[in-house]
Amino acid sequence: MTVIESQTFDEERALYGTSDLVVRDCRFDGPADGESAFKECSSVTVERAFMNLRYPFWHDRGLTLRDVEMTELCRAALWYSEGVRVEGSQLHGIKALRECADVRMSGCDIASPEFGWSTRGIEMEDCSAESEYFMMRSSGLRLRDVRFQGKYSFQYVRDAVIEDSELDTKDAFWHAKDVVVRNSLVRGEYLGWYSENLTLENCLIQGTQPLCYCRGLTLVNCQMVDCDLAFERSHVKASITTFVDSVKNPLAGSLIVAPAVGEVIRDIDGATGVVRTCGEKNPGDEAPAVRACA
Numbered sequence: 001m002t003v004i005e006s007q008t009f010d011e012e013r014a015l016y017g018t019s020d021l022v023v024r025d026c027r028f029d030g031p032a033d034g035e036s037a038f039k040e041c042s043s044v045t046v047e048r049a050f051m052n053l054r055y056p057f058w059h060d061r062g063l064t065l066r067d068v069e070m071t072e073l074c075r076a077a078l079w080y081s082e083g084v085r086v087e088g089s090q091l092h093g094i095k096a097l098r099e100c101a102d103v104r105m106s107g108c109d110i111a112s113p114e115f116g117w118s119t120r121g122i123e124m125e126d127c128s129a130e131s132e133y134f135m136m137r138s139s140g141l142r143l144r145d146v147r148f149q150g151k152y153s154f155q156y157v158r159d160a161v162i163e164d165s166e167l168d169t170k171d172a173f174w175h176a177k178d179v180v181v182r183n184s185l186v187r188g189e190y191l192g193w194y195s196e197n198l199t200l201e202n203c204l205i206q207g208t209q210p211l212c213y214c215r216g217l218t219l220v221n222c223q224m225v226d227c228d229l230a231f232e233r234s235h236v237k238a239s240i241t242t243f244v245d246s247v248k249n250p251l252a253g254s255l256i257v258a259p260a261v262g263e264v265i266r267d268i269d270g271a272t273g274v275v276r277t278c279g280e281k282n283p284g285d286e287a288p289a290v291r292a293c294a
Helices: none
Strands: 002-005 019-024 040-048 063-065 083-086 101-108 109-111 120-132 138-152 160-163 166-170 177-182 183-188 196-201 204-208 219-226 238-241 244-246 257-258 261-266 274-278
Touching: 244 257, 261 274
Parallel strands: 002 019, 019 040, 040 063, 063 083, 083 101, 101 120, 109 120, 120 138, 138 160, 138 166, 160 177, 166 183, 177 196, 183 204, 196 219, 204 219, 219 238, 238 257, 244 261, 257 274
Antiparallel strands: none
């Protein structure tokens, strides 16, 4: 195992094609403005590095990053790599992760538009993220304790489980398939349109026109706040514990159970889904009693 410590690299492909390497307390920055510092490497560990140059980690295998700072100028940092571990690091360049496989991230700070596209098998825990089009077309996602803010997140994702997280995001989960969200806050307009087999369990959902044009939609013990025109043209089974502003055109075979619904709109053929209310809650009540629905 080769160890490199306390050096500065700015040349093109500075450590290209190396393997069995540990790099500590190094800087990748300087006037030569070189790209692709670690391209085509294997079994590399980078610790406490400052990365200010483009495309550093492409086509790598067996890569571990700890306490690494990737700046805004560190664009497209991790592409086409497999077996990636990222711990306690900052990823602030655009398109920081794309088309990678077997990725585990923990304790990271992500501020990266178009992060995570087409990644296969990513685990993320105790991370904050700000992005647009976050994780688009990715599969095999396992996220826990993720604090996300942005727009157009999780579009076209497949096989995802998200738990104990806070998602503040417009147009999330469009065209998503086989996704489970548990014990999370999901805030934003137009949630989950055109999704298939989307399940939300013990979640707080906020925002206008959620969960429309869905197939195989399931809500279990969820709260819905400021949610109007919900479930339009969706096939849905939903148990809701709060007042719902309005429901629009739930399709045949649907069952929506809530303490109360402000309005049920049916203005198309086939909007025969059942909306069952079973509580005494009114929107003006200060402390309404919400009892379980049978």
